[in-house]
Amino acid sequence: MSYFRAENLSLHFGGLKAVDSVSFAVEKGEILSIIGPNGAGKSSIFNLISRIYPPTSGKIYFEDQDITEQPAYDIAGLGIARTFQNIELFENATMLSNLLVGRHRHSTTRLWQELLFLPSVRAGEKMHRRRVEQVIEFLDLEVYRDKLISGLPYGVRKVIELARALCSEPKLILLDEPSSGLNVEETEDMSFWIRDMRTELGITVLMVEHDMTLVNRVSDRVIALNYGRVLAMGSPSEVQRHPDVVAAYLGA
Amino acid sequence: MRFLFKTDYEDDIKLFPHSGYVVSYGILLAFLLIAPFVLSSYLVSQLVFVCIYATVGVGLMILTGFTGQASLGHAAFLAIGAYTAAYLQQYNVPFPVYFLAAGLLTGAVGALVGFPALRLTGIYLVIATISFAFIVEEILARWETVTNGNEGMRVKTLSLFGQAVPRDGPTFYYLCLAVLVLTIVGTLNLLRSPTGRAFVAIRDSETAARSMGVNVSLYKVKSFAISAAITGLAGVLFAHKLSFISPEMFTLQLSIEFIIVILIGGTFSLHGAVLGAIFLVMIDPFLTYLKDDLPGIVAGIAATFGADSITAGKIHGNVAAIASANGLKGAIYGVIIVLFVLFEPLGLYGRWLKIKLFFQLFPLYKRATFKRQKIYVKSERNR
Numbered sequence: 001m002s003y004f005r006a007e008n009l010s011l012h013f014g015g016l017k018a019v020d021s022v023s024f025a026v027e028k029g030e031i032l033s034i035i036g037p038n039g040a041g042k043s044s045i046f047n048l049i050s051r052i053y054p055p056t057s058g059k060i061y062f063e064d065q066d067i068t069e070q071p072a073y074d075i076a077g078l079g080i081a082r083t084f085q086n087i088e089l090f091e092n093a094t095m096l097s098n099l100l101v102g103r104h105r106h107s108t109t110r111l112w113q114e115l116l117f118l119p120s121v122r123a124g125e126k127m128h129r130r131r132v133e134q135v136i137e138f139l140d141l142e143v144y145r146d147k148l149i150s151g152l153p154y155g156v157r158k159v160i161e162l163a164r165a166l167c168s169e170p171k172l173i174l175l176d177e178p179s180s181g182l183n184v185e186e187t188e189d190m191s192f193w194i195r196d197m198r199t200e201l202g203i204t205v206l207m208v209e210h211d212m213t214l215v216n217r218v219s220d221r222v223i224a225l226n227y228g229r230v231l232a233m234g235s236p237s238e239v240q241r242h243p244d245v246v247a248a249y250l251g252a
Numbered sequence: 253m254r255f256l257f258k259t260d261y262e263d264d265i266k267l268f269p270h271s272g273y274v275v276s277y278g279i280l281l282a283f284l285l286i287a288p289f290v291l292s293s294y295l296v297s298q299l300v301f302v303c304i305y306a307t308v309g310v311g312l313m314i315l316t317g318f319t320g321q322a323s324l325g326h327a328a329f330l331a332i333g334a335y336t337a338a339y340l341q342q343y344n345v346p347f348p349v350y351f352l353a354a355g356l357l358t359g360a361v362g363a364l365v366g367f368p369a370l371r372l373t374g375i376y377l378v379i380a381t382i383s384f385a386f387i388v389e390e391i392l393a394r395w396e397t398v399t400n401g402n403e404g405m406r407v408k409t410l411s412l413f414g415q416a417v418p419r420d421g422p423t424f425y426y427l428c429l430a431v432l433v434l435t436i437v438g439t440l441n442l443l444r445s446p447t448g449r450a451f452v453a454i455r456d457s458e459t460a461a462r463s464m465g466v467n468v469s470l471y472k473v474k475s476f477a478i479s480a481a482i483t484g485l486a487g488v489l490f491a492h493k494l495s496f497i498s499p500e501m502f503t504l505q506l507s508i509e510f511i512i513v514i515l516i517g518g519t520f521s522l523h524g525a526v527l528g529a530i531f532l533v534m535i536d537p538f539l540t541y542l543k544d545d546l547p548g549i550v551a552g553i554a555a556t557f558g559a560d561s562i563t564a565g566k567i568h569g570n571v572a573a574i575a576s577a578n579g580l581k582g583a584i585y586g587v588i589i590v591l592f593v594l595f596e597p598l599g600l601y602g603r604w605l606k607i608k609l610f611f612q613l614f615p616l617y618k619r620a621t622f623k624r625q626k627i628y629v630k631s632e633r634n635r
Contacts, residue, residue: 050463076465090456092520096264100446101453105465107446111474114445115438121445122265129261168464
């Protein structure tokens, strides 16, 4: 059985088939990229997995468990974290508190304990803080700890969003266009981090990406989508040479 | 300027980041403790109102400032707290019991209001909370067996551990101060724990909060319940302070006053709730003063500029008519809100931060530091 599986996943908005019976599987420890022209349904698949939209039909399995009907907040609890294409950070909070929200699924304290800030809460906070610090070190974010997000540049926000997802200690991470808005050097850093995430932290990566250099450098396998359907699946070079993919990008 | 060198994770958690805070808050607390002995009884009475309004402000701040859910129904929560106290007092229930009972009951009602509010945002939520406040007001007027209807209820003098605590005495002032301080400390504790961070996460991006594992609905209900419970506790003190309560005291105008408290104080910090409460309590005697003395002042000015006695008398009459017009207070409140939103969106506390930074950075302060900046367009925001 595969680690993560989508079976005949569909999302229809009226007559528009944003995702049209897509099936794929992700193996444990794999880096799988989804590519495709604008509007191909890449982000929609992510939004289906993280339950922002309920699927019209189809099933999603993670670690052999059907997660299609799980409420959205449970998805993170299962160990699936994600980033967003347009950055959804908590703007009016510091980077530290943003990252600490990433630790939310690990918090065990109760409301009345928190009101009194009992020693257990204090110990928990320190433990979360230590974990957050590891992620800060991993992604070189030390200088931004107490900075408000609203004052930070785009490239940094992108990395912070990745950091927040890592803080939840996910098993599977969904990266929605990790390199969009980044310059060449930042994209290079990103590719190192994505590979390190797999090798050092043992996280399986599913990503949507337009930058083919990044895709080629990090992915084990690639899925090409167009009009909500799978065009091709395979190694990066195989998919790039596939006639349907060439046609989708360049026209027939 | 002070630079903090953090050497321990404890430094990020503690309430007072450095010794300067301990000193300044210590001085403030010392002043507040000796206040009943040095200030006139009128000013102490005003301080009691500041404490009560600030407690409500903190409650509303949790909901509106930190969770991002607007409410124009907090007068109703205050009313529920006040009436619970007045009702239970008739049966000789001791103060600590009905104080807590009022908090719990109001918190439960707050949670109930929170449930329909889950599907509402922005202006729709405001309308829903207003309707809730009207419903409560109507129930208070109609449920005569319990609330005594429009005739209102007397609230007996508070008695704590067998001692009478008159509403003008220093003990009552200390009680209100203690409730305020404990509320603030509890809220600060909450804000530095997972729950508080979840609230802020919901305020800034519900989608992201959800994808980080925050049960958005549950935390919204929690926020409503906590906010309402704090307001209910303040309601008990409010009832004792006024010693008489009736439905027409808990109208929409009171809810708007609470909004003024947090808006003018600054909607992003607890300092704002206290500053806003001071502002609101101060503006009332100021308006009364204007109402009484403004006609005379204006007529005097007119006379010095050569108006004869008949014209001066007319001016006096006209100004007096305007100053005592119905609903003038509401109009002035409205103008104040609009001016603050336009010119000082961070409120009084924001102004204080600006002044502080000016002196810290002197002569390098830049006005643009606090300027509202345009954030890049979020084209595909998931809601």
